[in-house]
Amino acid sequence: MLKTSPFHPRTAPLVRAQTWRRWAGHQMASAYDPYPDREYAAIRNAAALIDVSPLYKYRIGGRDAARLLDRMITRDMRKLKPGQVYYTPWCDDQGKVIDDGTVTNLGGGAFRLTSADSSLRWLHMNAVGLDVTIEDISERVGALSLQGPLSRDVLSRAAGMDLSALKYFRMVEGTIRDIPVAISRTGYTGDLGFEIWVEAGRAVALWDALMEAGRGYGLTPCGVWGMDIARIEAGLIMMDVDYFSAHHALIESRKSTPYEINLGWAVSADKEPFNGRRALRAERARGPAWSFVGLEVDWESFERFFRAHGLPPQISNIAWRASAPVYRASRQVGYATSGCWSPLLKKSLALAHLRAPHFAPGTPVKLEVTVEHRRELADAVVRKLPFYDPERKKA
C-alpha cells in the first residue's frame, strides 16, 4: 500500500474521479475534478490549496549544522539569515546534480531541508566529523502550498496576521486557529504563494481552518496536474521528469550539472569547499555543454498538421512528461522533457535540454509532435525561462 498524506482524510473525499498518482511513495490527487482546468485557474486567478506533504523533510541541528549544509548545497550558507529560505541544488563530487530543494534557517542554529528524494544517507555521509543532529521529519510534518493572487489575503485572514511584510523566500512562525505553523513565502507555481508547515497530528484542523478562511476568496483544492501546468509556465524543473538525479542515473549522459539545467544562478562556486566545487568551477570557466530552456511552439505550424487531416487542433489539458526530440537544420540538437498548453498565455510550451550553441533565446528549432499517428516537426522558438513571471510573485 502506498502511504497517505496527513491531509488525506480531507482530500480523499474530494477526488471525484479517483485520479490518484504516486508521489514519493504516497497516494496523491492528480486532480479533484476530472480535469485540472479549474484548479489550475485558481492558481492564477484566486487561490489554490495544494498538498505537498510527500516532500522529504529533515531537521538539522547541532553546532555544525550550517557547516554540514554548506558542504552539501551549492549556495552559500553563511548568507542564509534566520527566517530566510534558499532554493538550491546539491551535487556529487563531479558537480552533477543529486537533487534540488529548499533550506530554511529556522533560527537558533536549526535548519529544515526539503528534497524530492530521500536524502538521509547523503546527509550522514556529509556529516562525518561534524557535530550535528539529523532528524527525518518527513512523516511528522505535513505541508500545504497555498498559491495564487489571493493567497496572501486568505492566509492573513487565517493566521490573524498581516503577511504583506513576509518577503519572497522568507519564513515566519505563527498560529492558525491555535495550531502552530511555519509559513514560508515559497512555492512551485511561479505565483504569489506560501507553504505552510504543520505537525502531522494537526494537519486536518489546519486544512479546515484554511478552507474556512478561503471562503469568498475562491480558494480551491488543487492537485498535481494543476500545479504541473503552473510550474512549466514558471520554468521550474522537476527531478525524475526533466532531469535524473546523479544517484539514480544509470548512465553518465543522464546526469546534469546545475549550469546545464538552468540553476547556474544558485551556484556560489567561490564559497568554501563544497561537493562538486572543482568540477563546477571548471565548467563555469568552460561554459556548459547543455542548457535548459523554454520552447514556444508556433501555433499555426502545429494547427496545419491537424488541418491536413480535417481535424481541429487537439491538446490535452494535462501537461505531458515524455522525451520529444528537438531539431535544428535537420540535426537533433536536444530534447524536450515536459510541456503543456498554457491556458493563460494561450501558447503551447515545452521545457527542453539543448546542446550548445543552439540554446540562445530566439533560436528557431523544430519540436517533434505526433498528430494522428504521424510524427511531425512543429516550428518552435527558444525562450528564456520563466515563460510567466508576474510582479506579484515577489512584490
Add this chain to the structure above:
Amino acid sequence: MSARYDAIVVGGGHNGLVAAAYLARAGRKTLVLERRPVLGGAAVTEEVFPGFKFSVFSYVVSLLRPEIIRDLDLPKHGLQILPLESTVTPLENGDYLASWADPDETRRELCRHSPRDADAAVVFGRLMHHMAMAVKPILGMVPPDPASLSPGDLAGLLKLGGHFRSLGPERFHALHKLMTMSSADYLDEWFEFDGLKATKSASGIIGTFLGPRSPGSAYVLLHHYMGEIDGAFRAWGFQKGGTGAISETIARAARAHGAELRTGAGVERVIVRNGRATGVALSSGEEIAANLVISGLDPRLTFTRLVETRELPSELVDGIRRYKFRGSSGKVNLALSGLPSFACTPGEGPHLRGAISISPSIDYLERAYDDAKYGEFSRHPYMDIVIPSMIDPGMAPPGNHVMSVFVQYAPYALNGGWNDAKREAFGDAVVRTLARYAPNIESLILHRQVLTPHDIETITGLSEGNIFQGELALQQLFFLRPVPEWAKYRTPIQGYWQCGAGTHPGGGIMGASGRLAAMEILRAA
C-alpha cells in the same frame, strides 16, 4: 486641413479597438474616439454598486478569434479567460438537467431523463462538429459577393463551394435543414426530452426576435459548436475582471502599437468632401482630420447619422432602413448578499460556477416569445444566468456575489413604450420568475440594475438595443450583412469604412469584424 491621422475609428467598442490595434500595428497613425467615459461599448465592466463589479451588458466570451489573441498578444496585455464549465436547467417538475465539463457525467445526467437522447447527443454532436468545421472558415473570410464576377469574389465563392462540397451529401442536407428550419423542429428530429431541446434551442434565439419555433432559428445552434472547435484554445468562458477587462486588454494592445484612444469624445458627424471622408467633427465642435474614417457603430448610425444620407445611394439607405434591429433582450444585474439556493439542487454546488438556464421547455420559451410578439415583455422570460463572483472572487466583496441575468424577451417596441414603471415591472417579472426556481433570491438582493433595450440604446448607442448591432438572422448574415453589395466593410463614400458587429460576421465578443475590416483597409491601401 492637413490630415493629422491616417485613420480615425469612431466608437471604442471591442471591434473598433481591434481594428485600431491592427491598423496601428501596420504603422498607421490611428485615433479611436469613444463617446462614453469608458472604452468597450457593450463590453464594459462597471462598479454599479459600491464593491460590486458587473459586466453590465455582454457577459461571457465565446468566439474571440484565436488569431486576434495571437496577433495582438492579448495574454501579455491582460487576457485571462477562466473556465465556465457547466449549464444547469431547472425544470418545471422540480428536477434539473445539467451539462458538465466531463462527458461521462453529462451522459449519465442525460440518461436520467432519456437514455435514447444520451446516445443521440453523441451522433448529433459529431454532425454539428462537421458542419461547424465547414462553416467556421467563413468567420475569417471577407464575404464574397455572389452577384459579382470579379476574380476576388469568384475565388472566394470557389473556396466556399469547396468547403460545402467537402461536407458530403448527408451533411450538406443537414446544413440546408439547419438554414431553413426552426430549432424546435430541427431538434425534434434528434431528441425526445423537452428540457434538452429547450436548452439547446435557447442558444439559437439569443439576441434575435425569433422564437424556438420560428424558421431559421436552427442555424444559430451551430455557433455553439464553432466555439467547441476552438476548444483547444480554451478561449471560452469568463474574462477575469469581466468583459470590460477584455476591452481594456485590446485597448492596451492598441496603445502598445501606438494607437491613441480618447474617451469622452463623441463624434457628431463624419466630414465628407467631394464624396470622400476627410475627418470627423466632435460634439464639442472640435474637428479632427484623417485620411480614413472607420465606423464601429451599427449600420443605422454609420449610414444615416454620422453622414448625410444624400451622400449615399437611395437603395443603400432604404436597405439600412429595412435592416432589422428589433432589440429583444434586457439585462438584470443583481448585487447579492449571499448565494442563491435553487430548489432543484439546494445549497452550494458546482452548478453555481456555471451557467443557469431558465429554459425548462420549448413551450415555455415559445410562450415567452408570444408575449413579445404582441408587444409585451415575457411574463416568464428565458434567462441565461451566471454568477461571475463564483469564478472571479474579485467581482464582489468576500461572501457577497454578483449575478448577471440575460433576459429575453423584452421588445424594444413595447406597447406604450418603455418608462421607469415599465422597467421596474420588467425587473419584478425577472426576479419573480427567478424566485420560482431560487426561492431565497429576493432576500439576497442588495441592489438591482435593470436594463431594457431602450436603456441599452440610450447608454451604448446600439440602435433599438440590439446587442448584435442588428439581428443575427439568416437574411442579414454574410454577404447580406448589413446590406447586399456593401458587406465588405466599404461604404460608397471613399475613405469611409465600417468595422462593427453590423458587418460580417458580427455578434458576440469575437473581434472578427474589426479584424477583417482592418485587413481589408490595409489591403486596399
